[in-house]
Amino acid sequence: MANSYYDPADLRKFGKITEWSEELGTKFFDYYGKVFEEGALSAREKSLIALAVSHVVKCPYCIDAYTKDGLQKGITKEEMMEAVHAGAAIESGATLVHGVQMMNKYNKLSM
Amino acid sequence: MESILPKKKAKKPMQKSLKARDNELAVTNRQLEILDGGIFADGELPYFKDKIAEIGHFPLRPKKLEILQINVGYMCNQVCEHCHVDAGPDRKEIMTRETMKQCLEVIKNTGAHTLDLTGGAPEMNPDFEWFVEEAAKAGIKDFIVRSNLTIIRANKKYHHLPDFFKKHNVHVISSMPHYTRGKTDKQRGDGVFDKSIKALQELNARGYGMPGSDLRLDLVYNPSGAYLPGDQMALEKDFKKALDEDFGIQFHNLFAITNLPIARFLDYLIASENYEDYMYALVEAYNPAAVGNVMCTNTISISWDGWLYDCDFNQMLDLKVASKVKHISEYNEDVLNDRNIIISQHCYGCTAGAGSSCQGTVA
Numbered sequence: 001m002a003n004s005y006y007d008p009a010d011l012r013k014f015g016k017i018t019e020w021s022e023e024l025g026t027k028f029f030d031y032y033g034k035v036f037e038e039g040a041l042s043a044r045e046k047s048l049i050a051l052a053v054s055h056v057v058k059c060p061y062c063i064d065a066y067t068k069d070g071l072q073k074g075i076t077k078e079e080m081m082e083a084v085h086a087g088a089a090i091e092s093g094a095t096l097v098h099g100v101q102m103m104n105k106y107n108k109l110s111m
Numbered sequence: 112m113e114s115i116l117p118k119k120k121a122k123k124p125m126q127k128s129l130k131a132r133d134n135e136l137a138v139t140n141r142q143l144e145i146l147d148g149g150i151f152a153d154g155e156l157p158y159f160k161d162k163i164a165e166i167g168h169f170p171l172r173p174k175k176l177e178i179l180q181i182n183v184g185y186m187c188n189q190v191c192e193h194c195h196v197d198a199g200p201d202r203k204e205i206m207t208r209e210t211m212k213q214c215l216e217v218i219k220n221t222g223a224h225t226l227d228l229t230g231g232a233p234e235m236n237p238d239f240e241w242f243v244e245e246a247a248k249a250g251i252k253d254f255i256v257r258s259n260l261t262i263i264r265a266n267k268k269y270h271h272l273p274d275f276f277k278k279h280n281v282h283v284i285s286s287m288p289h290y291t292r293g294k295t296d297k298q299r300g301d302g303v304f305d306k307s308i309k310a311l312q313e314l315n316a317r318g319y320g321m322p323g324s325d326l327r328l329d330l331v332y333n334p335s336g337a338y339l340p341g342d343q344m345a346l347e348k349d350f351k352k353a354l355d356e357d358f359g360i361q362f363h364n365l366f367a368i369t370n371l372p373i374a375r376f377l378d379y380l381i382a383s384e385n386y387e388d389y390m391y392a393l394v395e396a397y398n399p400a401a402v403g404n405v406m407c408t409n410t411i412s413i414s415w416d417g418w419l420y421d422c423d424f425n426q427m428l429d430l431k432v433a434s435k436v437k438h439i440s441e442y443n444e445d446v447l448n449d450r451n452i453i454i455s456q457h458c459y460g461c462t463a464g465a466g467s468s469c470q471g472t473v474a
Contacts, residue, residue, distance in 0.1 A: 012391055042345070043345060071334065072334065072340060074290075074332075076291055
């Protein structure tokens with residue numbers, strides 16, 4: 001067994017999850033592939049969304065995968081960093097907006 | 112007070128070729144050892160031979176010959192990091208007029224419809240213009256010169272090239288790794304982007320690349336790093352939009368070409384510890400539908416010294432055709448077309464995704 005939870009080489013083995021549950025694995029990868037096809041949003045736009053979400057969910061595999069995917073699609077590092085900031089802003093905003101709950105509670109408890 | 116801004120990076124000195132550096136990869140056998148060994152030898156990844164055998168394509172055989180690709184020399188004004196030719200100003204291998212004459216005989220009698228001149232920078236061969244003039248007389252349907260663009264601006268003696276190309280109705284195919292300056296210069300050297308833009312504008316001014324124009328101008332994109340090219344059509348759309356909006360530049364098609372793991376690109380992959388991941392990515396992206404159309408099935412590649420190869424990549428690995436006819440001096444199309452194509456693991460580069468060739472995707 002590896003002595004760390006994350007091994008970059010494990011990303012290559014992602015497809016193997018199908019071996020232990022073929023039906024669900026196949027359904028997942030079909031769905032996944034479909035999601036990232038060109039649609040109302042371009043594959044390029046979806047790649048940037050995926051990169052931002054990868055950071056928010058803090059998935060090292062996804063960050064590796066969508067940095068590479070962005071390079072393949074000709075996305076610049078400036079665009080990638082802006083996407084990461086968009087994710088980070090939402091995440092910090094999500095924390096901060098709970099400040100209103102704190103304020104409400106404070107006010108309710110205070111005379 | 113010390114500035115808080117990061118220090119400006121010093122200008123990178125121009126690299127030398129692997130050959131000039133005496134790099135071990137300048138020996139083609141060493142490259143083949145790497146491609147046949149490691150993750151392939153220990154069974155982690157399948158050999159290319161076994162993959163194409165699964166679909167009945169082994170041995171790989173030529174179809175009708177369509178393209179004669181002639182490499183007129185390895186000398187180049189640039190030293191691009193990914194170059195599979197290991198070209199550069201220090202390379203002295205240049206096709207002589209005598210070999211060109213042998214090529215002309217072949218061009219006059221070939222069944223191929225396309226003549227494709229490449230290098231190095233083909234324009235740096237002192238007999239380049241003579242050769243183009245003579246070859247144009249053969250009336251071949253599509254006459255391509257692979258120009259790196261910057262050569263046109265490199266020296267006054269090349270400034271007339273756009274007019275020269277136009278005069279002989281040459282189809283210009285040029286490399287452009289990205290529509291932004293940073294990425295282009297990182298791969299190809301400082302200042303390459305601005306010079307390339309200027310050269311493209313000059314070609315446009317002569318009608319090259321304009322919508323509906325017969326003067327063909329296509330661009331070649333290949334990734335500046337250890338990743339595969341994305342969708343060719345999507346990239347073409349992005350390139351067209353950006354180059355038009357920013358510089359008013361027009362071109363016809365974009366060819367997305369995969370970097371093959373040989374020569375300087377192989378050196379880069381190994382040095383940056385990306386080799387295994389890259390090979391995994393190539394094998395994972397293997398597309399059986401691309402196998403039947405790989406360029407070695409319709410192309411003959413001729414080196415500066417007249418040897419014959421299945422493709423430009425095999426030329427750089429010094430894998431001469433497996434035929435009785437091995438040299439331009441003894442050229443015989445029928446004999447040559449009855450051969451098995453030599454393959455190794457670099458061939459995965461041409462079958463990944465939508466496939467890759469000097470003419471872009473193949474599947």
